[in-house]
Amino acid sequence: xxxxxxTFSDVNVTVNVxxxxxxxxxxEAVGSYIAYNCREGDCGVCLxxxxxxxENLSELSKEEKxxxxxxxxxxMEGWRATNxxxxxxxxxxxxxxxxKHCRLACQTQVFGDVIVAPI
Amino acid sequence: xxQPVWLSERVQWIGAFDPGMRSFxxxxxxxxxxxxxxxxxxxxxxxxxxxxxKAECAEQFFAHLEAVARYDEIKVIILNHLEPDxxxxxxxxxxxxxxxxxxxxQSAQLMLKxxxxxxxxxxxxxxxxxxxxxxxxxxxxxHTPYLHWPDTQCTYLEEEFILFxxxxxxxxxxxxxxxxxKVGDFRFAFEYYYTHIMxxxxxHVINALALIEPLTINIIAPTHGPILRDQPTRxxxxxxxxxxxxxQNEINAEEKTLIVFYISAYxxxxxxxxxIREGAEQVxxxxxxxxxxxxxxxxxxVDLVEDADGILVGSPTINGDAVKxxxxxxxxxxKINVRGKLAGAFGSYGWSGEAVRMLEDRLRGLKMxxxxxxxxxxxxxxxxxxxxxxxxxxEAAEHLMGVNAPRVLExxxxxxxxxxxxxxxxxxxx
Numbered sequence: 008x009x010x011x012x013x014t015f016s017d018v019n020v021t022v023n024v025x026x027x028x029x030x031x032x033x034x035e036a037v038g039s040y041i042a043y044n045c046r047e048g049d050c051g052v053c054l055x056x057x058x059x060x061x062e063n064l065s066e067l068s069k070e071e072k073x074x075x076x077x078x079x080x081x082x083m084e085g086w087r088a089t090n091x092x093x094x095x096x097x098x099x100x101x102x103x104x105x106x107k108h109c110r111l112a113c114q115t116q117v118f119g120d121v122i123v124a125p126i
Numbered sequence: 127x128x129q130p131v132w133l134s135e136r137v138q139w140i141g142a143f144d145p146g147m148r149s150f151x152x153x154x155x156x157x158x159x160x161x162x163x164x165x166x167x168x169x170x171x172x173x174x175x176x177x178x179x180k181a182e183c184a185e186q187f188f189a190h191l192e193a194v195a196r197y198d199e200i201k202v203i204i205l206n207h208l209e210p211d212x213x214x215x216x217x218x219x220x221x222x223x224x225x226x227x228x229x230x231x232q233s234a235q236l237m238l239k240x241x242x243x244x245x246x247x248x249x250x251x252x253x254x255x256x257x258x259x260x261x262x263x264x265x266x267x268x269h270t271p272y273l274h275w276p277d278t279q280c281t282y283l284e285e286e287f288i289l290f291x292x293x294x295x296x297x298x299x300x301x302x303x304x305x306x307x308k309v310g311d312f313r314f315a316f317e318y319y320y321t322h323i324m325x326x327x328x329x330h331v332i333n334a335l336a337l338i339e340p341l342t343i344n345i346i347a348p349t350h351g352p353i354l355r356d357q358p359t360r361x362x363x364x365x366x367x368x369x370x371x372x373x374q375n376e377i378n379a380e381e382k383t384l385i386v387f388y389i390s391a392y393x394x395x396x397x398x399x400x401x402i403r404e405g406a407e408q409v410x411x412x413x414x415x416x417x418x419x420x421x422x423x424x425x426x427x428v429d430l431v432e433d434a435d436g437i438l439v440g441s442p443t444i445n446g447d448a449v450k451x452x453x454x455x456x457x458x459x460x461k462i463n464v465r466g467k468l469a470g471a472f473g474s475y476g477w478s479g480e481a482v483r484m485l486e487d488r489l490r491g492l493k494m495x496x497x498x499x500x501x502x503x504x505x506x507x508x509x510x511x512x513x514x515x516x517x518x519x520x521e522a523a524e525h526l527m528g529v530n531a532p533r534v535l536e537x538x539x540x541x542x543x544x545x546x547x548x549x550x551x552x553x554x555x556x
Binding site: 021025028036039040 | 466490493495496497498499525530531532533534535536537540541543544
């Protein structure tokens, strides 16, 4: 079976995994500080940062994308928002911010080497 | 019926007294009640109402308001904080003054929707520097989130140097003389309120003070307790003191502190704690303190935890649970901010040994960082097991300093190790 390396930079642990493994299956066992709440892609708590290898992760599902957008809106509290939330969302997607550097650990599958970290 | 109180020719207190209140938000004791302070500001082009009161006290609020303004004069309603004790009278106020525009903080938007459950809601979300004009009076907003909710803000009346501070600088103290130079001794209430309401948000207090301290301030008008017109800046200074770390810790910037709390029935968990300290002290830059929970009280421990970088908690398992002093300690963590601090648990046990995993779950629930699985030892620690404790202390300290050596694991081994612990637990529990 094809293998991939997942490195959790906060605890300095690399795990050799079969491709298709989700981050959620590993992060708690290695003690990484990615937090979970609903564990099914709904709440957005398990947001993590992709430091390297974003191209080796599963595609964003429609649900994950929606949660990420909502979560980012919250995170950008303090920004001079948002008479025009849609324009801001479009910009974030266009610049590939969502889905490239930030994903949900309970959804994302690994298909090649990546380095990840809690946010 | 009480009368509105005039802070100046253009500014009136229109709040409500609640002398009978004895506990607030479940967690606070209020031995002489509280006040809900709301204010009216009159400009040449209309009136602003700043905050309202609890629903049960709405009658006082509307009577005070009607004594100083007509409903059709109200142009602006400012909500510094959406908690129901300040927004209870809001729906009725909006009904009586439908033309008034709502001003809330950026972070209050979703909360306002959830609070009023109305679809057609029209409001302006503001941030630091935004202003709203009443003609010859101008109200400027200060974004001061998490004091003590995500939505909180302060509002500054530029022409009169009055800071409407929301719950910041407030306290639960009910005295109809209302001014700090007239009321009874409320210093205890002021400090108690800070400790229980503001302290968990210390970083946010410091950020807010940076916005507030440069202002010229004649009066601080909070939403609870006395209006601070006599030497108002003393209260700002007190917040500065309270938000600073208590005793200057004698550690360098490069050093980190690890506190090991433990409690032991027959000395096994004590031995573990001592070995963990020994291991942790091997890592340069880590300052370790050891505390027996049996000999202390959680109110004092919580001060230590607030300043510490890492916390390890050791408890034996008795009747399938960690012991009460350990739970008391963890429950006191809600008074401060422990998010992201390193944490871990350990303990000795007789036959089942659930305590460590339960403590770990709670520490994780407090959003602390648990990079290592805690050590559980059956009955008296053997030499090998003590060595395991030393190793655990060493690794915890390495994580604290960010110097832990890289490890490479196979997924199958990782999951097998986890499974083994879980099975071991479920078997012995039966």
